[in-house]
Amino acid sequence: MRYLLLILVMASTALAVEPSEMLDDPVLEARARVISKGLRCVVCQNENIDDSNAGIAGDLRVLVRERLTLGDSDEAVMQFVVDRYGEYVLLKPRFSAGNMILWFTGPLLLLFGGIAAMVFIRKRGASTPEEGLDADEQERLARLLQD
DSSP states (O other): OHHHHHHHHHHHHHTOSOTTTSOSSHHHHHHHHHHHHTBBOTTTSSSBTTTOOSHHHHHHHHHHHHHHHTTOOHHHHHHHHHHHHOGGGBSSOOOOSTTHHHHHHHHHHHHHHHHHHHHHHHHHHHHSOSSOOOHHHHHHHHHHHHO
16 A cells, blocks of 8 residues: 555656647647746646646646747757746856856855955964963962962
8 A cells, every 4th residue: 555655655756747638749748848947837846847736837838839839949048948937947057147146156155265264263363372471470479379
């Protein structure tokens, strides 16, 4: 019984692309699958439209296949979808001036954090006294301990 449940759960994502959505031409269908793997389901967010059972994902799969049958190139299909839904629909965002801050913020924060940690550690090491107390300090300490 457990194995049947496991098979059904795993098959649910495998059957996201409906047979009615598939193209008769295997070359076009293969191109549609490649494009679909790079497009994010706007409902599921971190799932591509091929694996998503959401209604909008089905609509996007149909749209991709319609554009391919009209003769669009893979890049033209991707651009058409991006023009309609924005760059958010891409699972791997493009490197552009508009999203450069997203690409560089993480590495820059890591670099600045490392530099700050090194400065802190060096300052902390430099502030520890390397020698003992001088004569005046020893005399003052002795007086404090006697009182």
